[in-house]
Amino acid sequence: MTAVELTVADGIGHIQLNRPEASNTVDMALATGLREAVTAAAADDSVRAVLLTGSGKRFCSGGDIRSFVDEEDPDYLQRLAEEAGAAVMALEDLAKPVVVAVQGAVAGGGLGIMLGGDLIVAQEGTKFVFAYPGIGLTPDCGVSYLLPRAIGQQRALAFALSGRPMSAQEALAQGLVAEVVEDAAARGREIATALAAGAAGAFGDSRRLLRASWTRDRATSAADEARTLSTRGQGEEARALFAKFLGR
Known part of the structure; x- marks a missing residue:
């Protein structure tokens, strides 16, 4: 054991x-x-x-x-x-x-x-x-x-x-x-x-961003948010959920 x-x-x-x-x-x-x-x-x-x-x-x-x-x-x-x-x-x-x-x-x-x-x-x-x-x-x-x-x-x-x-x-x-x-x-x-x-990738990045915020300044957090959002938005997970949301 x-x-x-x-x-x-x-x-x-x-x-x-x-x-x-x-x-x-x-x-x-x-x-x-x-x-x-x-x-x-x-x-x-x-x-x-x-x-x-x-x-x-x-x-x-x-x-x-x-x-x-x-x-x-x-x-x-x-x-x-x-x-x-x-x-x-x-x-x-x-x-x-x-x-x-x-x-x-x-x-x-x-x-x-x-x-x-x-x-x-x-x-x-x-x-x-x-x-x-x-x-x-x-x-x-x-x-x-x-x-x-x-x-x-x-x-x-x-x-x-x-x-x-x-x-x-x-x-x-x-x-x-x-x-x-x-x-x-x-x-x-x-x-x-x-x-x-669910959107496990988005969940994972969300938990990372929230946890990292304790040790970062506001500008660094904002930059990481924008970069992560953009990367996720171009990924398969988000694209599939976009289409679902729009009823396609």
Whole structure:
């Protein structure tokens, strides 16, 4: 059994964190497996949308503390953080829409993995936990970058410093997730199926433009918007949808 599995069917690349016995905590195998699965999904032209899930009762409970303790290499934590961070950045950089379905618990680095996606669906009862200070550590997996962008700086700081878990309904109210449902995996697949059946190329470029805007000035964003719009407008996907819209 591999730590991360990628299956492709019906235009959907399903990436599943697959350490249910360890609550899908992040060790080197999971971090590397996630990066490799994302890279494979990016390179596969048959993948039009990505669905990210975690097997078992919990989506991802953060770092694998046992591996932190057992590993004798003093540089292990840095290497792990770098590999996990690279996996999340690869997820952010995908030119394809990403749906994330979470359940049970999302803690520590699991927050960063989750926020690497676009549309997050949470199952009722899911708990979100910053977690790091409880074991004397600080954010990794892009959490310090992605969390304030998702919910705002004050809310992110309150979440980080209070130690109080956030419920699924609180996460919805604060903008951390897009939906709260009874069956996150089923709803996530429903959304991914709709995205794969739609203008997946336009979805991919739209998510890229929105994400890139955080680190660009207004003029650079405008130039990229115009360039991307023009390129898309000359492509087969847009041309077919133009004709459909005009009833031809």
